[in-house]
Amino acid sequence: MILQCKDLTIGYDNHKTLENINLTILPGEYVCIFGDNGSGKSTLVKTILGLIPEIKGSIVFGEDLSRKSVGYLPQKNDNLADFPASVYEVVRSGCMNQLGFRPFFGKKEIKRTKEMMKLLDIETLAHRSFSELSGGQQQRVLLARALCATDKLLILDEPFTGLDGTTARQLHTTLDSINKERGVTIIIVSHFIENILKHATKVVHLNQNCMFCGNPKEYMEHYRKEYVFSRRMLKEEELDD
Amino acid sequence: MINAGIIHNLINNFEIIQYPLYVGLLLSVTASILGVVLVLKRYSMIGDGLSHVSFGVYAVAIGLGLTNAPILVVIPIVILAAYILLRIGESKELKSDAAIGLFSSSALAIGYLVGAMKHGGFTTDINSLMFGSIVFANRQDFIIMLVTAIIVIGLFVLMYHRIFAVTFDESFAKATGVHTRMMNMLFASLTAVTIVIGMRIMGTLLISSIIIFPALSSMQLFRKFKHVILSSACIAILTFLIAFFAFTDYPFGASMVVVNLCFFVVFAIVGRITKRYGRR
Numbered sequence: 001m002i003l004q005c006k007d008l009t010i011g012y013d014n015h016k017t018l019e020n021i022n023l024t025i026l027p028g029e030y031v032c033i034f035g036d037n038g039s040g041k042s043t044l045v046k047t048i049l050g051l052i053p054e055i056k057g058s059i060v061f062g063e064d065l066s067r068k069s070v071g072y073l074p075q076k077n078d079n080l081a082d083f084p085a086s087v088y089e090v091v092r093s094g095c096m097n098q099l100g101f102r103p104f105f106g107k108k109e110i111k112r113t114k115e116m117m118k119l120l121d122i123e124t125l126a127h128r129s130f131s132e133l134s135g136g137q138q139q140r141v142l143l144a145r146a147l148c149a150t151d152k153l154l155i156l157d158e159p160f161t162g163l164d165g166t167t168a169r170q171l172h173t174t175l176d177s178i179n180k181e182r183g184v185t186i187i188i189v190s191h192f193i194e195n196i197l198k199h200a201t202k203v204v205h206l207n208q209n210c211m212f213c214g215n216p217k218e219y220m221e222h223y224r225k226e227y228v229f230s231r232r233m234l235k236e237e238e239l240d241d
Numbered sequence: 242m243i244n245a246g247i248i249h250n251l252i253n254n255f256e257i258i259q260y261p262l263y264v265g266l267l268l269s270v271t272a273s274i275l276g277v278v279l280v281l282k283r284y285s286m287i288g289d290g291l292s293h294v295s296f297g298v299y300a301v302a303i304g305l306g307l308t309n310a311p312i313l314v315v316i317p318i319v320i321l322a323a324y325i326l327l328r329i330g331e332s333k334e335l336k337s338d339a340a341i342g343l344f345s346s347s348a349l350a351i352g353y354l355v356g357a358m359k360h361g362g363f364t365t366d367i368n369s370l371m372f373g374s375i376v377f378a379n380r381q382d383f384i385i386m387l388v389t390a391i392i393v394i395g396l397f398v399l400m401y402h403r404i405f406a407v408t409f410d411e412s413f414a415k416a417t418g419v420h421t422r423m424m425n426m427l428f429a430s431l432t433a434v435t436i437v438i439g440m441r442i443m444g445t446l447l448i449s450s451i452i453i454f455p456a457l458s459s460m461q462l463f464r465k466f467k468h469v470i471l472s473s474a475c476i477a478i479l480t481f482l483i484a485f486f487a488f489t490d491y492p493f494g495a496s497m498v499v500v501n502l503c504f505f506v507v508f509a510i511v512g513r514i515t516k517r518y519g520r521r
Contacts, residue, residue, distance in 0.1 A: 049416040068418035074410065079283060084460055084469045085409060093406045097417040103399045129464035149417055 001062050002027045002153055002185050003048065008057035010040060010047045016055060017043045018206060023213060025202070027062070027152070030179045031187045032196045035206035041189045042075065044206070045155050048187075064152070068097045071150035071184075073142050075157045080138075081131060087141050088126040091117055094148025112148055120144040120174065136167030143174070147184075154178070155187045160195075172199060261442075264378035265481050267386040268439050271393050273455035273477035275432050277470050280456040281408050287326060287429070288449035290341035291436040294322040296370055296445040297348030304355040312381065316437050322348075323429035349445075373444030375485070375493040382438050389434050396427070397470065405466050447494040451477065454501035461505070461512035476504050 003025040011017040017040035025031055035041045046052045048059055050067050061067060071094070094116070095109035105113075117123045120140045125133065130141060139159055146154055156175075160168045176199050179186050190196055197203070203219040205212040212222055272288075279285055298318045302311040322344060330337035369377070397404060406414040407424050415421045432452075439448045459472035480500045488496035 046412075051412055051415055068416065070416065072413055072416045074412045077410065079281075080409070082460065083281060083409060083466075084464050085405070085466050086464070089405065089466060090409065093402065093409060093413075094417075096402065096406050096414065096419060099402065103401070105402060131464070145413070 001025070001060075002029075002065060003062065003187075004060045005048070006058050006060065008047070008059065009055040010043050010052070011055055012043070012052065014055060018211070019056075021057070021211065023204065025185060025187065027185055028179070028183050029185055029201050030176075030199055031185075031202045031204060032193070032200040033187065033189045033204045033206065034191065034193050036191065039206040041191075041206055042157055045157055045187065045189055049155065069150055069152070071146035071148075071154040073139075073146045073154070073156040073159055076135075076161050083131055085130045086126070087122060087128050087130055087133070088113065088117070090130050090141055091122075091144045091148060094145035097149050109148075116144040116147045119147065119178075134167075135162050136164075136170065139163065139167075139171060140174070143171075147178070151182070151184065153185045153187070155189075157189045158191075159188065160190060160192055168195065172196070175199065260380060260383050261375045261378040262485065264382045264386050264438065265375060265442065265485060266478060267383075267390040268435065268442065269451060269477035269481040270474050271386065271390045271431070271435050272439060272451040273473040274393055274397060274470055275428065275435060276452035276454075276456040277459070277466075277473050278404065278408050278428060279432065279452060280460070282411075284330070284337070285453050286338060286341050286449065287323065287432065288436055288452040290326060290345045291319055291323055291433055292440045292445045292448040293345035294348040295319050295437050295440045297350075297352030299370065299440075300352030300356040304359045312385070312437060316385075316434055319433040319437050320430045323433040324426060327425055327429050369444075370441075371444050371446050372492055373440065373442045373447065373494040375442050377441040382441070385434065386438050389431060389438075393431055396431075400424075401467070408466070443494040443497060447498055450498045450501055451480075454498075454505055455480070458501070458505040458508040461508040462515065476501075476508075480504060 001024055003023075005021050005023040008021040008023075009016055009019045010021070021044070033041050033044065043052060047054050049070060049072055059067075092105060092109065092113040095105060095112055098109055098112075099105065114123075117126060120143055122137065122140050122144060125137060125141070130138065133141065143156075143159070146156070159171060159175075163171065172195055175186060175188070178184050179199075188196060188200075197216045197219070200216050203212070203214060203216050205219065212219060214222070276285075276288075279287060295315055298315045299311055302314045307314050326337065326340055326344060329340040403414070403419050403424065406417070406419055407421050411421050435452075436448055439451060443451060455473035455476040456469065458476055459469040463469045463472050480497060483500045484493060484496040488500075
């Protein structure tokens with residue numbers, strides 16, 4: 001187990017969004033959390049990350065993992081559009097959880113920053129301004145930052161919002177390789193379900209206090225009658241791959 | 242150009258101008274550095290709100306007869322107001338810009354009302370509170386500003402990476418264990434102190450300019466956080482020195498704003514040119 005939610009009730013200012021969530025995530029899993037707007041997807045991950053206090057219940061992290069050593073890619077933030085920061089500065093800020101009481105980053109953090117930039121293929125952008133990058137490049141930079149913070153658990157909140165089809169597919173491939181080759185557990189929050197189901201090993205569907213939790217095939221069987229995907233129906237054989 | 246006569250006058254009058262000069266320089270540097278964080282976190286108008294609160298509390302303090310050390314009364318109350326504004330900004334019930342508007346007008350109205358109710362009305366020139374005067378700076382202001390400037394510069398040197406993380410993306414910084422609320426509170430308190438001292442020099446209506454302008458000007462040209470901070474501090478010092486020595490016959494606060502505006506226009510033009518040239 002890498003993460004476990006036990007009888008968890010979440011919400012803002014004692015207003016309950018979801019109650020009695022019981023969820024166990026195993027190391028190496030690729031978990032997709034789906035749900036309509038306002039279903040509590042982002043509230044759930046923010047509670048897991050400690051950004052919002054839980055109303056009831058508990059969140060337990062596995063051995064060798066603490067709350068602050070989780071890599072996090074927040075929802076798209078328009079405030080960053082004109083932020084004066086180089087790509088290198090942004091990625092390096094992901095090592096904040098390794099800084100402790102030291103005022104400056106050491107060789108270890110600098111090495112990790114460069115390693116993650118290489119992994120995400122953004123080395124050539126190191127000295128570019130973050131604000132001048134395209135949406136896809138910015139997401140890769142923020143993903144590198146999140147990976148600087150963790151080797152174990154990555155939580156991504158709506159990472160595909162605002163990306164075109166090609167860029168989104170590239171990001172899917174990158175996440176897939178991070179999960180399979182580096183063994184990083186991924187929790188991804190999205191309301192676009194079509195593409196993610198191909199990569200997921202577990203699906204969590206949140207919908208007004210109803211929660212489905214199972215593998216993608218079970219999910220398809222469970223929701224086949226209720227959901228008609230707007231553009232194309234995901235074929236079962238794609239899930240089997 | 243500063244000629245020999247002006248230098249001679251300066252030496253002769255140095256005792257008179259020393260505190261305005263020191264306080265002005267410290268205030269400019271402190272406000273410009275804090276301004277970078279406030280502008281980037283979309284809290285620019287907090288300076289404006291807090292200056293109005295300062296005016297209100299200042300007027301009430303004078304109205305209640307606390308004339309000996311009103312600054313020591315005003316500072317804690319304005320820090321409290323800054324804290325409340327920050328908490329409102331975090332909540333979902335009221336937008337922070339609306340909260341600042343609410344605080345500004347209420348504090349200004351209450352202060353003015355209490356001043357008017359006092360027997361004989363305002364004894365302090367209302368114009369000087371609204372538009373400030375550099376001659377108000379005294380030894381007490383110098384000590385408060387010196388301590389504030391040391392704390393601000395020290396914080397930016399020793400906690401640069403944390404400040405960057407919190408300014409760039411507060412949610413991420415909080416998730417990685419940075420005490421964001423404590424840092425925000427610290428910034429709000431330092432801003433409150435800077436505003437209270439600065440308000441008497443720049444005036445209630447113009448104080449936010451020394452927070453906003455240097456950061457905005459620097460952001461037109463520089464693309465790195467560190468460079469923006471250093472550039473803001475340099476612009477602030479230059480602006481102050483120009484306003485202090487070259488506009489001696491004109492209102493100080495207004496002169497500062499005009500010089501700041503000139504810097505902004507120049508930086509914006511140069512920034513556009515370098516951006517276009519860089520793209521080619």
